[in-house]
Amino acid sequence: MKVIIVKDQNAGGKAGYEVFANAIEEGATVFGLATGGTPETTYQEIVKSDLDFSKCTSINLDEYVGLSATDPQSYHHYMQEHLFENKPFKKSYLPDGQATDENAELKAYDQTIQDNPIDLQLLGIGTNGHIGFNEPGSDFKGQTHKVKLTDSTIAANARYFEDETQVPHYAYSMGIGSIMQAKKILLEAYGENKAEAIAATVQGPVSEECPASILQTHPDVTLIIDEAAAKLLKNK
Numbered sequence: 001m002k003v004i005i006v007k008d009q010n011a012g013g014k015a016g017y018e019v020f021a022n023a024i025e026e027g028a029t030v031f032g033l034a035t036g037g038t039p040e041t042t043y044q045e046i047v048k049s050d051l052d053f054s055k056c057t058s059i060n061l062d063e064y065v066g067l068s069a070t071d072p073q074s075y076h077h078y079m080q081e082h083l084f085e086n087k088p089f090k091k092s093y094l095p096d097g098q099a100t101d102e103n104a105e106l107k108a109y110d111q112t113i114q115d116n117p118i119d120l121q122l123l124g125i126g127t128n129g130h131i132g133f134n135e136p137g138s139d140f141k142g143q144t145h146k147v148k149l150t151d152s153t154i155a156a157n158a159r160y161f162e163d164e165t166q167v168p169h170y171a172y173s174m175g176i177g178s179i180m181q182a183k184k185i186l187l188e189a190y191g192e193n194k195a196e197a198i199a200a201t202v203q204g205p206v207s208e209e210c211p212a213s214i215l216q217t218h219p220d221v222t223l224i225i226d227e228a229a230a231k232l233l234k235n236k
């Protein structure tokens with residue numbers, strides 16, 4: 001695991017952009033993308049750049065169950081607003097939060113991931129160490145599945161909704177098994193509220209209690225974290 005400690009999220013966005021630019025340089029064409037507050041500055045730097053994704057494919061980690069692609073709170077909408085509007089891909093995949101046949105949707109998403117092996121997977125991390133919506137206890141070999149969100153995740157994401165009662169309680173998430181198949185993984189984390197999860201991810205035991213700890217077994221992981229998120233790391 002390569003750990004890059006930056007001053008703040010803006011510096012992190014610049015470093016994150018560099019990882020994307022290098023990946024394209026090295027021939028990457030399939031990008032696993034994340035949502036939430038963390039990747040916003042990396043997307044801002046990409047949007048400002050001349051990087052061209054028109055021949056590339058994107059596959060997002062997750063989507064809330066029950067939200068339409070046009071719902072302002074959906075991850076479809078988030079991606080459109082933060083990236084795709086300005087940097088369109090040849091093809092962009094997110095789970096369909098309104099799928100009528102749930103099992104068919106989950107199977108189809110797994111097939112999409114198999115058909116488009118991910119070159120660079122971008123991740124954020126939850127305060128409880130979740131990646132995508134894979135909450136503590138998720139199977140390390142898991143494929144795309146429906147997740148019941150924990151109370152802490154619902155509370156953490158409530159900031160994007162009118163109030164907490166509007167936060168969906170389920171999501172479709174790429175499984176940890178699929179995430180680990182990516183050739184290269186970039187995890188970003190900013191803020192003191194991620195310090196415990198980062199310490200467990202980097203220096204804790206590999207345990208399903210901290211889903212991100214599995215990244216210790218992946219051959220090519222880069223962490224971009226700010227000083228606050230790095231606070232509990234020993235001998236940094």
Ligand SMILES: O=P(O)(O)OC[C@H]1O[C@](O)(CO)[C@@H](O)[C@@H]1O
Nearest residue numbers: 035036037038124125126132153
């Ligand atoms: O970047 P944020 O907003 O702190 O979210 C952290 C993580 O939580 C999620 O938004 C899921 O709740 C993930 O997609 C994200 O990586």
